[in-house]
Amino acid sequence: MTTIQAANFPSRVRVWRLSVILLVTTSILFIIGMSVGSTGIKSFILNTSDAGAWQIIFDIRLPRTLAAWLAGALLGLAGAIAQGLFRNPLADPYLLGSASGATLGVALSLILLSTSLYAENWFMRIGITSAAFFGALAGVLITIFLAKGFQHTFRLLLAGVIVGVILGALGSFISIMNPEILQAMQAFMLGTTSFAGWSACVIMSIALIFSCALAWPLGKALDALALGELTALSLGINLNLARAIFIFILALATGTAVSQVGIIAFVGLAAPHLVRSQTNVTHHMLLLLSSGVGGGLLLAADILARALIAPQELPVGLLTAILGGSYLLWLMHAKQPVGRYK
Secondary structure (H helix, E strand, O other), X not given: OOHHHHHHHHHHHHHHHHHHHHHHHHHHHHHHHXXXXXXXXXXXXXXXXXXXXXXXXXXXXXXXXXXXHHHHXXXXXXXXXXXXXXXXXXXXXXXXXXXXXHHHHHHHHHHHHOOOOOOOOHHHHHHHHHHHHHHHHHHHHHXXXXXXOOOOHHHHHHHHHHHHHHHHHHHHHHHHHOXXXXXXXHHHHHOOOOOOOHHHHXXXXXXXXXXXXXXXXXXXXXXXXXXXXXXXXXXXXXHHHHHHXXXXXXXXXXXXXXXXXXXXXXXXXXXXXXXXXXXXOOHHHHHHHHHHHHHHHHHHHHHHHHHOOOOOOOOHHHHHHHHHHHHHHHHHOOOOOOOOOO
16 A cells, blocks of 8 residues: 555545445435335324325335435535535535526516426426526526626626625516415525425436536635635646536526525535545545435434424425524634635
C-alpha cells in the first residue's frame, strides 16, 4: 500500500460506514413510513390479513413514503451542488430565486390548466412539473443576469434575495386575484406529501436519475472549483459550461421537488453539512451521499409530521423549518467555523 493509499484508507472506511448506516436507516424509515397512519402501527399489524389494509399500504402510504424520500434526495443533491458551485457552506437550493420562480410557475399552471395541485392525471402532473421547472430556471437566470455573472458572491446573494422577493410577490398577487387556488397554494407553501401518488414518484425518479447522471461526471469540476477559479482553469476545466450544466441541474432538481411536495426548508442546506461532518470526500461521493441523506431527512420529518399529533398531521415543511432552524443555530455556535467552504 502506497503512502497516498494509506492516507485515503481511513476516509474510505468512513465513506463505507456512512453508506451502510444510511442504507440501514433508510430501510427502517421506509418500513416505519409504510406502517404509520391514522390507524397506527398496532392496527396495521393486527390487520395484515385484511385486503383493505394492504390497499392502503400500496396505494397511499408506500407512494407517499417513496415521494418523501425522492423529494429529499433531489433537494440534498441540489444543496450539495449549490454549496460546491458557490463555495459557500450556507448555500441552499433556493439561494438564487429558484423556489420563488417555481412557486410562480405553479400558480400560473394551476390557473391555465384549471387543475388541482395534486391531480393524478399524467398530463396535468407533467404540466405542473414543467411550469415549476421553467419557473425555477427563470428565477436562477434572472438572478445571474442581475449579478452580472458568477464572480461576486455577495452580488449573487443580493440578486437572489431581490429576485426571490419580486417573484414571491407576483405569486402571491396571482393567488389573491384567483381565490380558487388559494387553498392549494397554502398547502404548497407549507410543504406536504399528503397527496403525492405514484405519478409524482415516477416524475421525481426520472428527474433524480437524470440529475445524478449529469452531475456525476462533473464532480471533478467542483473539486477543482473548490481550489479556486484560477486553479480550475489551469486544470482545463470549462467553467462556463460546467456552471451552465450545474445551474440546469439545480433548477431541474429544485423545480421537480417543489412542484410535487411544495416548499421544503433546510433539507438541501443540512444534508451536505451532515455528510461533510462525518467524512472528507470528493464531490463525486458528496453528491450521492448528500442525496441519500436528504432523502432520509425528509422521510424522517414526514413520519414525525404524521405521528406527532395523530390523527391530524403537521405540514412537513413546517417541521423541517423548525428542525432545520435549530440545526442552523447549532452551527452558529459550533466550535468549527462554517463560513468557509472546504
